[in-house]
Amino acid sequence: MTDIVEIHVTCPSLLDAREIAGKLLDEKLAACCNIPVKEIDSRFWWQGKRQRQDEWRxxxxxxxDLFEACAAAIRAAHPYETPAIFGFRVDFVDAATAAWVEEVCRKP
Amino acid sequence: MTDIVEIHVTCPSLLDAREIAGKLLDEKLAACCNIPVKEIDSRFWWQGKRQRQDEWRxxxxxxxDLFEACAAAIRAAHPYETPAIFGFRVDFVDAATAAWVEEVCRKP
Amino acid sequence: MTDIVEIHVTCPSLLDAREIAGKLLDEKLAACCNIPVKEIDSRFWWQGKRQRQDEWRxxxxxxxDLFEACAAAIRAAHPYETPAIFGFRVDFVDAATAAWVEEVCRKP
Incomplete structure (x- = not known):
């Protein structure tokens, strides 16, 4: 187990995803942000109905230990009222990468 | 740790992935399904040989607690004899998203 | 929990990602490798500066139990001095897939 988390949130446009990424990096709430530039086909239940939407992740x-602060910053910057924010703990990492994440992110 | 899992399965076409997603949502075995619309280059060992195939994830x-039911529904709908089904437990989530997944998925 | 890990590493080109995948499969350090063929927009802090780069994951x-051997093989084949290598343990898997991963990967 490590002290690193990968947080996923889908956005209604690539531009939104880039802007949120920029804000997280500006505030040192992230070491890195990745956005596949091609959309995902998103299908889900919302308010009792089946929905379909193009999104970018x-x-x-x-x-x-920055999960909560990061989620709050995502919510503040995100166009959805309730963006779905999921965190997956990294279980294995090489030492150099662990040190880099530790160094570049601000303290909680 | 949360009660949410993200299940990954690769499919031989975008259409297959969409159809399986539709069935899981119909049966309330999923809160949401995401499919990157661009293919992945998949390389693997299978029956003693190196294989390469375009797939969609x-x-x-x-x-x-729906993992088994969801995996059974994927196997029933999937064109492969043995689809590779992997589940990653979500470790962190915001409260609103946790409540949404809990609400929209059927009981086990 | 399972004995399977999904390792992620970003590469500066699709070709690099394919070559590393090939080496891992050659050495039976992987059961399968997946590379989305479309690039990701990667933004990160590196050496005190904000960077942006197209990458492939x-x-x-x-x-x-092959994480360390696999990470060492990735480092040896990777064009970056310090590739960021993250491992996520698979928490749920169907029995056939677990047996397949166990069978095709070499012993540590």
């Missing part, structure tokens, strides 16, 4: 690598 | 968010 | 399924 932002993946954020940060320290696990 | 379906990601399913559901309750962890 | 290689995802490797292997036995968890």
């Amino acid at each position: 932002l993946a954020v690598k940060t320290r696990a | 379906l990601a399913v968010k559901t309750r962890a | 290689l995802a490797v399924k292997t036995r968890a």
